[in-house]
Amino acid sequence: MMKTVKITADGQTIEAVLESPLLPALQDAGIDIPTLCYHRAVSPYGACRLCLVEINQKGWDDDWWKLTTSCNFPVLDGLTVRTDSEKVKKHRKLVIELIMARAPGAPQVREMAERLGVEDVRHRPQEGELCILCGLCARVCDEVIGAQVLTFSGRGGLKDMGTPYAEASEKCIGCGACEAVCPTGAVIIKDEGLRRTMVRWGTEHEFVPCRICGKPVGTKKQIAYLREKINIEEDIFVTCPDCKRQKYAEQVVAEGHL
Amino acid sequence: MQVPIQTSKDLKKASKEAEKLKAPLEHVIYLCAGTGCRASGAMELAEAMTAEIEGKKLGKKVSLMLTGCHGFCEKGPLIVHHPSGVFYQHLKPKDVAEVLETTLEKGDVVERLLYRTPTTDEIVKLEADIPFYKHQKRLVFDLNGRIDPFDIDDYLANGGYQALAKALAMDPEKVLEEVDRANLRGRGGGGFPAGRKWRSCRNAPAPDGIRYIICNADEGDPGAFMDRSVIEGNPHRVIEGMLIGAWAIGGTDGYVYIRHEYPLAVETLIKAIEDARRYGFLGSNILDSGLSFDIKINRGGGAFVCGESTALMASIEGEVGEPRAKHIHTVVQGLYNRPTNLNNVETWANVPLIIDRGAKWFTGIGTKKSSGTKIFSLVGKVANTGLVEVPMGLTLHQLIYDIGGGILGGKEFKAVQTGGPSGGAIPAKLLDLPVDFDSLTKAGSMMGSGGAIVMDEATCMVDVARYFTKFLEDESCGKCVTCREGLRQMGWILDDICEGKGKKEQLEVLKDLGEVVQEASLCALGGTAANPLVSTIKFFEEEYEEHIGEHVCRALVCKELIRYEIVDDLCTACGICRKECPTDAIEGKKKTLHVLDQDKCIQCGVCYDVCKYGSLKVVSGKYERTCEQTKFKLKPVKDQK
Numbered sequence: 001m002m003k004t005v006k007i008t009a010d011g012q013t014i015e016a017v018l019e020s021p022l023l024p025a026l027q028d029a030g031i032d033i034p035t036l037c038y039h040r041a042v043s044p045y046g047a048c049r050l051c052l053v054e055i056n057q058k059g060w061d062d063d064w065w066k067l068t069t070s071c072n073f074p075v076l077d078g079l080t081v082r083t084d085s086e087k088v089k090k091h092r093k094l095v096i097e098l099i100m101a102r103a104p105g106a107p108q109v110r111e112m113a114e115r116l117g118v119e120d121v122r123h124r125p126q127e128g129e130l131c132i133l134c135g136l137c138a139r140v141c142d143e144v145i146g147a148q149v150l151t152f153s154g155r156g157g158l159k160d161m162g163t164p165y166a167e168a169s170e171k172c173i174g175c176g177a178c179e180a181v182c183p184t185g186a187v188i189i190k191d192e193g194l195r196r197t198m199v200r201w202g203t204e205h206e207f208v209p210c211r212i213c214g215k216p217v218g219t220k221k222q223i224a225y226l227r228e229k230i231n232i233e234e235d236i237f238v239t240c241p242d243c244k245r246q247k248y249a250e251q252v253v254a255e256g257h258l
Numbered sequence: 259m260q261v262p263i264q265t266s267k268d269l270k271k272a273s274k275e276a277e278k279l280k281a282p283l284e285h286v287i288y289l290c291a292g293t294g295c296r297a298s299g300a301m302e303l304a305e306a307m308t309a310e311i312e313g314k315k316l317g318k319k320v321s322l323m324l325t326g327c328h329g330f331c332e333k334g335p336l337i338v339h340h341p342s343g344v345f346y347q348h349l350k351p352k353d354v355a356e357v358l359e360t361t362l363e364k365g366d367v368v369e370r371l372l373y374r375t376p377t378t379d380e381i382v383k384l385e386a387d388i389p390f391y392k393h394q395k396r397l398v399f400d401l402n403g404r405i406d407p408f409d410i411d412d413y414l415a416n417g418g419y420q421a422l423a424k425a426l427a428m429d430p431e432k433v434l435e436e437v438d439r440a441n442l443r444g445r446g447g448g449g450f451p452a453g454r455k456w457r458s459c460r461n462a463p464a465p466d467g468i469r470y471i472i473c474n475a476d477e478g479d480p481g482a483f484m485d486r487s488v489i490e491g492n493p494h495r496v497i498e499g500m501l502i503g504a505w506a507i508g509g510t511d512g513y514v515y516i517r518h519e520y521p522l523a524v525e526t527l528i529k530a531i532e533d534a535r536r537y538g539f540l541g542s543n544i545l546d547s548g549l550s551f552d553i554k555i556n557r558g559g560g561a562f563v564c565g566e567s568t569a570l571m572a573s574i575e576g577e578v579g580e581p582r583a584k585h586i587h588t589v590v591q592g593l594y595n596r597p598t599n600l601n602n603v604e605t606w607a608n609v610p611l612i613i614d615r616g617a618k619w620f621t622g623i624g625t626k627k628s629s630g631t632k633i634f635s636l637v638g639k640v641a642n643t644g645l646v647e648v649p650m651g652l653t654l655h656q657l658i659y660d661i662g663g664g665i666l667g668g669k670e671f672k673a674v675q676t677g678g679p680s681g682g683a684i685p686a687k688l689l690d691l692p693v694d695f696d697s698l699t700k701a702g703s704m705m706g707s708g709g710a711i712v713m714d715e716a717t718c719m720v721d722v723a724r725y726f727t728k729f730l731e732d733e734s735c736g737k738c739v740t741c742r743e744g745l746r747q748m749g750w751i752l753d754d755i756c757e758g759k760g761k762k763e764q765l766e767v768l769k770d771l772g773e774v775v776q777e778a779s780l781c782a783l784g785g786t787a788a789n790p791l792v793s794t795i796k797f798f799e800e801e802y803e804e805h806i807g808e809h810v811c812r813a814l815v816c817k818e819l820i821r822y823e824i825v826d827d828l829c830t831a832c833g834i835c836r837k838e839c840p841t842d843a844i845e846g847k848k849k850t851l852h853v854l855d856q857d858k859c860i861q862c863g864v865c866y867d868v869c870k871y872g873s874l875k876v877v878s879g880k881y882e883r884t885c886e887q888t889k890f891k892l893k894p895v896k897d898q899k
Contacts, residue, residue, distance in 0.1 A: 046583055049739050049778050067777050072583045094774035098743040122767050123747045133736065152578060152736070155561065157746050159736030 005077040010084055018077065022070040023051050031083055033070060034092060034112060036099070036183040037134030042143045044071040047134045049095045050112070054082040067091060093118050101125050103132050106184035130186035133159055137178035137187055145177050147225070149201065163201050174198060174205030174219035191216065210240035212247070259411065262538025265546045266423040272537075276414035285320040285362050286340035288403055292327030292490050293483075293522050295334035299350070300324075303335045306351035310358055320362060326491020326526070328403040329645035330390055333373065338385050338403065345385035346371040376641035376663055390642040393660045395623065397631050398607045399647045402491030407526050410533040413494040419539055421610035425502045426547035433506040434460065437609065439617035441629045446474055446565075446602030447677075447706050448782070449628070449695035452609075455599060459589035460507045462597035470593045471500050471509035471551070472600040475516035475523070476570060478562035479678030480729065482709040484633040484645050485603035489516070489523040492607070493530035497553065499606030501539065502613055504551040507599050512553035515570050519560055527555060562679075562733035566781050567592075567600045569735065580735045581781035602707065604633055624650035628694035632705065638674075638712035639666050648693070655689040658712055669714040672813075673797070677706030679726045679733075680786035682793030683719060702793045704786065716883070718815035719798040720805050724752035726790035734783065741784035744775040748791060757818040760806040769795065810879030817861040820878045824854050828873035830892035835865035835874065851895050 003018040009026055016025035021044050026033050037048035046069050054065040058078035067087060082088060096113045101123035103109050109132070113121075138150035138161060149172045153160050163169040174196050179187040188199040194216055196205040207216030208223050217223070223237045239247065259276070263269050287307060291300050307322050328336060333347035339361050346357060346368065353371060360366045373382045375389065382388045396402075405412040413419070425433045438453030459469060473496060477485040489496060500512050516524055531553055534540045542550040556574050563569045564579040571593045573579040592598025608630060612620050621629045628650040634657065637643045641663030648657060654674055658664070665671050673683040676693075682703030684691065691697050695705050713722065731745035748771050754760045772788040772795070779785050795802060804810045811819040824835075824844075829851050836844040836852060843859040846852030854865070866874045871894075872887030892898075 045737075046780050047738050049780075052778055068585075069583070069778075069780070073585055091774055091778050094770055095739055095778060098739050098747065098774075101747060102739070102743050122763075123743075124750050132739070133742070135737075152580075155563070155736045156732045156734045156742065157736070159742060 005075060007075060007077075007079040007081060009081040016075040019074040022053070022073045022075050022079075022081070025075050026053070026070060026081065026083060033083060034096075034116060035071060036109070036112065036132060037136060038071040039136055039140070039181050041181070042136065042139040045135050045139065046072040048099065048132065050092055050099075052088055052091050052095070054085050054088055056080040056082075089116075092116050097121050097123060099132055103129050103184055103186070106130050106132070106186070108184050130184050131161055132184055132186070133161055134183060135161065136181045136183065137161065140177045140181045145173070145175055147171050147173055147175070150178065166202075168202040168204075172198060172201055172203040172205075173221040173225045174203065175222045175225075208238055210243050211235075211238045212243040213240060215240050215242075261536055262541070263545070264538060266427065269419060269423050269545060273414050273417070273420065276411040280409075280412055280415035282340060283319060283321045287320065287322045288325050288328075288338045288340065289322060290326075290328045290334060290336050290403060291324035292331070292487060293520075294327065294331030295336065296522070298334045298348075300335040302351050303337075303349050303354070306354045307358075310354045314358070316358070316362070320358070323406050324408075325403045325405060326407045327487035327645065329399065329487065329647075330388075330642070331645075332643050343384045343386055345373055345383070345388060347373055376666070389663060390644065390646070390661055393652075393656065394647050395631050395649045396647045397611055397623070398488060398495070398604060398633060399491070399645070401495070402487065405492065407491055407493055408529050410494060410530070410537060413492070417614070418494055419498055421614040422498050422501050422505075422539065423545060425505055425613045426545050426549060430460075430506045430508065433502060433613065436617050437506065437612060440612045440620040441617075441627070442605065442608055442612060442620070443628060443695055444601055445604035445608070445632065445707070447704065449699075449705055452601055452605055455589055455601070456503065456507050458587065459509075459597050459599040462590040464508070464597050466596070468511060468596050469507060469509045470596060470598040471504045471507065471512045472567075472570070472574075472593065472598060473500055473512070473514040473553075473606050474565060474567070474570060474600055474602040475514055475520075476558045476565040477517060477520075477603075477707060478560075478565050478733070479635075479707055479709045481637045481711060482635040482678055482707050484635055484708055486517075486520050486523045487645055488603050488607050488633075489520075490526050493526050494534065495607045495610055496527075496603055497530060497534050497539070499609035500553065501544070501549070501551060502609050503599065503601070503606065505547070505549050509551060509599065512551060513556050513574060513593070514553060515556045515558055515564070515574060517560065518557040524555065524557065531555065561735070562730075563735045563781075563783050566783055568781070570600070571598065578735075580737045581783070583780060604708075625692060625694050627696055632693070632708055634693075634708045634710045636662050636710050636712070638710075639669065639714040639717070640664065640712045641666055650694045651692045653690050653692055654684065657693060657710065658689070662712065665712070665714050667714075669716060671712070672715050672717055673713045673719065673722075675703070675711040675713065675722070675726075675790070676709065677704035677786075677789070678709040679729045680704070680783065680789050681706050681709065682789040683713070683722065683797060684793070685797040702796055703789065716813055716815070718756075718811050718813035719794045719801045720752060720755055720811075721813070721815050723791045723794040724749065724756055727752060727787075730783070730787040730790075734787065738780040738784060740775050740779045741781075741787055744771050744779075745787055747771060748775070748788070752791075755802065755805045756811075756816045758805065758809040758816070760802075762806055765795070765799075765802055765806065804879070808879055810881065812878065812881045814876045814878050814881060814883055816878075820861055820876050821856055822854060822859060822861065822863070822866060823875050823877055824852050825873040825875055825884060826851055827896065828871055828887070828894050830871045830873065831895045831898075832871065832892055834868045834870070838864045838868045840864065849895060849898050 004015050005018045014029040033051050035051040051070045053070045096116050100113050100121045104125040141150045142148045149169045179189045190197040194207040205219035210217050217240045263272050335349045336347045360368050373388050442452040443449040540552045558564050561579050564573045566581045569579040569581040588598050624630050631647050633647045675683050698705050728749050734741045736742040751764045772792040775788040814820050841858045843855045866885050869885050870889035875882050875884040
């Protein structure tokens with residue numbers, strides 16, 4: 001049984017599940033917390049440092065505040081949070097400035113910078129870079145899809161995200177979840193006819209065409225992977241959503257439900 | 259020796275037996291066979307020594323003991339003679355016969371091989387009188403250099419595992435209280451009270467009964483090697499400490515996470531663990547106490563960040579060595595999500611001493627808040643470099659001048675970087691600062707693992723900040739933006755400043771970067787990574803300003819800001835600089851003043867280093883330094899006919 005506790009954020013009392021991540025609890029209460037590396041579908045990682053808040057735990061001196069990221073900080077009973085203090089705002093600005101220098105070409109990063117009130121970036125930009133190394137693609141590939149294709153390599157300034165040894169991975173099923181969660185458009189996928197190219201990871205995939213209209217439904221590997229996991233009739237996997245809907249509608253009419 | 263030793267009564271018997279077995283002969287030669295001395299030829303010396311002892315049939319009178327590190331590595335290979343205590347340095351195999359004959363047979367000394375005080379050239383005969391050793395208080399290091407680390411009997415003969423027997427006869431709670439009362443603080447960096455950590459771990463629920471005890475031997479600070487030396491010199495002390503910890507905490511499984519780049523330490527430790535198992539100190543029902551505990555060795559791949567406890571644990575689990583947030587402490591959920599107590603080598607090595615001699619004795623050493631001793635790796639521009647163990651609270655001045663023998667070459671002291679790369683530079687005005695956890699942190703540096711890099715006037719503080727920042731940038735795991743990108747941007751700005759391309763506004767950017775890296779990073783590596791920058795700006799801002807505003811490097815280090823010049827008055831046209839210059843920037847011939855072409859010069863400084871007539875100088879703005887005149891054979895060109 002999940003236990004709910006009360007916390008205070010910017011003077012507002014919030015009920016949240018004990019030891020669940022603080023960030024979604026704050027967001028659910030309508031508090032705006034910027035983040036690029038957090039996604040509810042996967043475990044928090046703490047890479048982008050934008051969701052900084054100040055906290056004061058039960059038992060601490062009233063004037064003792066600690067700066068921490070809220071994505072990987074747990075909801076604790078009696079926790080007090082400041083999300084809008086000068087210190088929080090200042091450090092979020094300094095952080096987004098660094099992210100801007102890392103990925104100057106990413107519109108999402110520029111938008112975030114604007115939102116946080118940063119106009120000028122004083123740092124040396126890394127032209128052409130889009131990836132901010134938040135690791136969301138690898139987390140979703142591992143935790144949600146279960147394919148475990150992506151991983152970090154190197155450390156420090158040489159850190160990179162990709163497939164092991166930067167070789168095309170046989171385990172990639174071409175599902176595109178990595179692209180869906182990427183906050184900066186750094187994961188690029190090209191679909192042409194029945195071909196899918198995962199540009200960043202160097203894999204090529206063949207789409208299975210919809211058995212009715214011929215439009216791509218999913219990649220061959222993806223469908224095989226799904227069928228292995230869920231044992232239901234093949235039809236479901238080889239019909240595109242549009243045709244599925246149409247087919248169902250026809251069925252409903254034919255059976256005289258309307 | 260009857261092994262395994264099954265009860266503490268058996269241990270007493272075994273120790274007596276070991277004492278007899280290991281009773282010293284009339285003469286003992288303690289030969290340092292630590293990594294440093296091996297690199298300078300200790301094993302060749304040992305071979306020659308063995309051959310000489312055998313050849314002269316001295317085997318009944320003299321024994322040669324290969325010990326672990328004595329700490330005075332720069333003097334190696336070195337030996338100490340027992341019982342006289344005479345210390346010989348820089349020995350070569352060809353010296354062996356003379357040394358043995360003079361010292362053992364004649365009772366005299368070979369003067370040329372004795373220690374000389376670098377500043378006064380005074381000869382010191384006995385190890386105990388050498389200032390480097392005289393002002394130390396060697397507790398953790400007491401047996402380093404006096405026992406054979408590969409021989410468990412040697413440890414037993416010197417009271418080894420007695421503290422374990424004593425602890426096992428006590429209630430675990432009482433053992434914990436003793437460590438708590440001793441106010442033992444973690445020697446690995448943070449200075450967190452070990453007693454409190456142990457208690458939290460003991461109180462943490464362990465559903466499957468497993469609690470881990472880890473020894474952090476991932477010593478990654480450049481220039482620091484105290485943990486390596488403790489393991490190389492006295493590995494059983496560390497194992498004994500971990501065993502006592504396991505008893506107090508309820509630990510079941512031990513790990514030593516040690517650098518793969520420490521082959522000798524690993525070899526020593528493997529042998530020690532095997533021996534401890536054979537003797538019954540590791541395994542089940544140790545000394546009939548009910549304690550079952552064993553230790554595994556895990557070799558690190560060389561990442562500095564794996565010294566951080568959560569990254570270390572991830573690495574043991576086979577994951578990438580990245581730290582995680584410690585909102586849930588590792589004592590509650592550490593390795594494999596089980597309660598885990600991690601301390602560093604030196605901390606564990608202190609534990610048997612505390613149990614053996616009591617908390618009261620321990621708190622009598624050092625300061626009120628920092629009890630006991632600390633081993634420092636004293637390196638840089640001091641006369642005596644090496645490992646020194648001193649009581650906490652000793653001032654930096656005593657450390658650098660009394661033990662270190664002052665600054666080399668009569669230069670001025672400028673700063674000391676304590677705490678390794680993530681420590682901070684402490685200036686001359688703070689030399690009377692006592693060396694303890696809190697004073698160093700207050701000064702913007704830290705104790706860290708005990709590195710102490712001494713810098714003189716010829717060290718550029720901006721360049722120092724750049725060096726450490728780049729080291730940390732390379733060693734950052736790269737997980738969080740502030741540490742990875744912040745340090746990278748910092749490094750670029752520091753490059754600019756060192757190259758004379760810095761702008762005034764960049765100083766403000768640096769300060770902002772320093773703040774955000776310190777405040778908003780995920781782990782302690784990031785949290786302290788800005789220390790070199792922040793502390794050098796705090797204490798040496800004028801050097802930054804000179805670099806930026808005047809394009810001047812007062813330490814005459816930054817290549818883009820210095821130039822070399824020939825001092826015409828002193829040039830003898832000896833031609834050495836011309837010959838050695840890699841870019842042919844110096845022109846001249848016999849009896850003709852040499853001329854340096856600034857356009858061709860790459861500021862490598864070779865000319866400055868090879869000139870023996872004091873006729874080369876390095877200049878930056880109003881600052882200059884002229885090379886020393888050590889040769890007088892030739893007259894200056896102006897006086898030559």
